[in-house]
Amino acid sequence: MSDLEQSIADWRRQMLAAGIKSPVPLEELEIHLRDEIEREKKSGLDEPTAFQAAVQQIGKANMLNNEFEKVDGIKEFGAWRLIQIILFAGLGVISLFITACVIFKLGSFSEISSSQQMSGLTAVAVMILLAGGGYLGHGFFPIILNKRMRDVICLSSGVLMVIWWAVFFNIILPRFAFTTSQLGATLLWGFAAPFGAFAGFVAGLGKAWRKNSTMASS
Amino acid sequence: MHSVAMIRKELVAASAEPLVLSLLSKGESYGYAIIQEVKARSEGRLNWTDGMLYPVLHRMEHRGLIKSRWGESETGRKRKYYSLKKDGKLAMEKHHEHWTLVHGVLSGLKKEHYV
Numbered sequence: 001m002s003d004l005e006q007s008i009a010d011w012r013r014q015m016l017a018a019g020i021k022s023p024v025p026l027e028e029l030e031i032h033l034r035d036e037i038e039r040e041k042k043s044g045l046d047e048p049t050a051f052q053a054a055v056q057q058i059g060k061a062n063m064l065n066n067e068f069e070k071v072d073g074i075k076e077f078g079a080w081r082l083i084q085i086i087l088f089a090g091l092g093v094i095s096l097f098i099t100a101c102v103i104f105k106l107g108s109f110s111e112i113s114s115s116q117q118m119s120g121l122t123a124v125a126v127m128i129l130l131a132g133g134g135y136l137g138h139g140f141f142p143i144i145l146n147k148r149m150r151d152v153i154c155l156s157s158g159v160l161m162v163i164w165w166a167v168f169f170n171i172i173l174p175r176f177a178f179t180t181s182q183l184g185a186t187l188l189w190g191f192a193a194p195f196g197a198f199a200g201f202v203a204g205l206g207k208a209w210r211k212n213s214t215m216a217s218s
Numbered sequence: 219m220h221s222v223a224m225i226r227k228e229l230v231a232a233s234a235e236p237l238v239l240s241l242l243s244k245g246e247s248y249g250y251a252i253i254q255e256v257k258a259r260s261e262g263r264l265n266w267t268d269g270m271l272y273p274v275l276h277r278m279e280h281r282g283l284i285k286s287r288w289g290e291s292e293t294g295r296k297r298k299y300y301s302l303k304k305d306g307k308l309a310m311e312k313h314h315e316h317w318t319l320v321h322g323v324l325s326g327l328k329k330e331h332y333v
Contacts, residue, residue, distance in 0.1 A: 025272050028249065028298050032268060035250040059269035069272035075280055197333075 001181060007051050009034065018061030033058055076147065077210070084206070088199055095192040098122045102184040112181035123188035127196030134200020138207035150209060154202050161198045165191065224263040228286075233264070234274050236313035239306055240285060246301035249275065275300055283309050 012022075012030060020026050033054050040050035058064075101109045102120040112120075134141075144150045168190040178186055241252055249271050256264050278284045283306035289299050302310070 025276065027296075028272055029269055030295060031295065032250050032272075036268065049219065057268050059267040064269045064273070066277070067270060071273050071276045071280065174284075 004037070004047050004051060007048070011055060015061050015064075019065040020061060020068065029058060029064070064182040073147065080171070084202065091195050091199075095124065095127060095188070095195060098184065098187055098192065102188065108180040109184045110181075112184055116181055116185045120188045121183065123193050125217035127188075130193070130196035131203065132198035133206055134197075134202075135202035138204045138211065141204040141208040143208050144205065145209065150205060154205065157201050161194050164194050182196055224265075225260075230264060230266065234266070234271070235278065236310065236317060237264075238271075238274065239276065239283065239302065239310035239313065242300060242302040243307065243310055246299045248297045248299050252300075278306070281305075 007032065012035065012074065015026055016022060020029070036054035036057055037047075037050045040053050043046065045053060054184075058188055059212070102112060102117055105112055144153065157169065171206065173183075173186070237256055241247060241255055247255075249268075253266055253268055253271055256266065273285075275284065278290060279286055279300070283303060284300050286298050286300050286304050289297055291297050
């Protein structure tokens with residue numbers, strides 16, 4: 001390997017270490033570096049000096065990585081947002097379905113009493129308040145800039161919710177001999193209200209970060 | 219985009235997108251050529267830190283303003299070529315409108331100043 005190729009290989013390693021991804025955008029940057037080295041050589045510089053000049057011109061690895069991370073953030077934000085919308089819409093529809101059954105005494109819920117209806121509706125109100133409150137109260141959430149950390153926290157809260165659902169459906173519900181009508185309100189408390197807490201938490205955390213990143217990039 | 223010389227970095231950053239869009243409206247190009255042309259046209263006063271162009275290009279591509287393809291130069295070197303999309307053309311026209319407005323206001327004020 002020539003000295004220049006060795007220097008370029010070292011430069012690539014520094015870029016990778018700073019977090020620049022390969023092949024894109026590292027390959028594109030390397031092509032640029034080679035073009036610039038060629039131009040510097042044509043202008044009369046020797047190879048090592050041309051390499052140093054080109055490296056300086058292309059910019060510091062950390063600075064470049066910060067900019068690329070912002071672009072990745074925008075892309076991931078789009079995909080993550082879609083997943084959130086699908087997930088929340090799906091769970092929201094299930095909660096609404098149970099709510100409709102309770103309100104309109106549909107199907108097995110025809111025997112439901114008005115106090116049970118009220119209890120069920122309170123659970124739905126709690127769900128909406130928790131979800132909306134989390135979103136609107138994003139100012140109270142910490143701003144977690146590290147995406148992986150944010151994902152881990154959101155995922156953990158999702159896992160906690162699923163564990164609660166598993167315990168609720170498999171352990172708590174079978175212990176009580178609920179009539180179908182009692183089941184409606186209980187379901188809303190056990191299923192929908194925790195979902196509201198989860199939705200509010202994820203929405204608040206996301207909004208807190210988004211608000212901060214919008215301000216940072218403006 | 220960071221300036222190392224004459225023009226303030228904020229202005230260099232703000233002008234990056236309209237400049238890239240306007241250059242690409244003449245036909246497809248690649249990062250290195252875009253930078254060289256901007257430097258030549260500004261007589262070196264718009265001096266970008268070269269690498270910073272790529273996040274700008276990638277962001278514009280993600281926003282659907284430009285598209286890219288891998289190709290080869292005449293010398294056989296692999297290159298990523300960027301070209302303008304329809305939305306990019308619209309964005310460019312908007313930029314021209316806004317910059318012309320700012321320029322017009324500034325020129326008008328300057329004239330009044332010297333009257």
